[in-house]
Amino acid sequence: MSIRLENVGIAVRDLEATIAFFTDLGLTVLGRDEVSGEWADTAVGLDGNHARIAMLQTPDGQGRIELFEYLHPDAIETDPTLPHEIGMHRIAFAVDDIEASLAIAARHGCVPLRGVANYENIYKLSYLRGPSGIIVMLAEDLRKS
Numbered sequence: 001m002s003i004r005l006e007n008v009g010i011a012v013r014d015l016e017a018t019i020a021f022f023t024d025l026g027l028t029v030l031g032r033d034e035v036s037g038e039w040a041d042t043a044v045g046l047d048g049n050h051a052r053i054a055m056l057q058t059p060d061g062q063g064r065i066e067l068f069e070y071l072h073p074d075a076i077e078t079d080p081t082l083p084h085e086i087g088m089h090r091i092a093f094a095v096d097d098i099e100a101s102l103a104i105a106a107r108h109g110c111v112p113l114r115g116v117a118n119y120e121n122i123y124k125l126s127y128l129r130g131p132s133g134i135i136v137m138l139a140e141d142l143r144k145s
Contacts, residue, residue, distance in 0.1 A: 007064035080133035
């Protein structure tokens with residue numbers, strides 16, 4: 001039996017704003033759709049499931065995220081995840097230039113939770129809160145510079 005990661009799904013408050021954030025960071029939109037019906041109810045386990053979705057991909061073609069904005073039932077706002085809480089935590093991206101990536105994020109109102117850390121002169125990394133409270137980790141490999 002083989003297995004591979006297909007994508008990570010993230011429910012968002014505003015699909016267009018979230019797409020703009022991730023495409024500005026360098027991801028591309030592979031496709032968009034609106035899903036509903038019995039098959040969607042069964043797959044997701046939620047009656048009346050109706051959502052707008054977008055699939056995005058990293059430039060290397062290896063990583064994908066599926067963003068979805070619920071039209072029905074109404075999305076439920078929750079408190080943003082904290083770094084030490086159990087459950088889905090963050091999405092991480094390797095970037096060539098962390099400062100340039102943080103400048104892009106800042107244009108979307110997203111700033112580091114605390115700052116940029118240097119991990120043993122191997123990585124510069126930072127966590128920031130992206131659209132809909134998504135925690136995004138950016139990491140620059142210092143060994144490549």
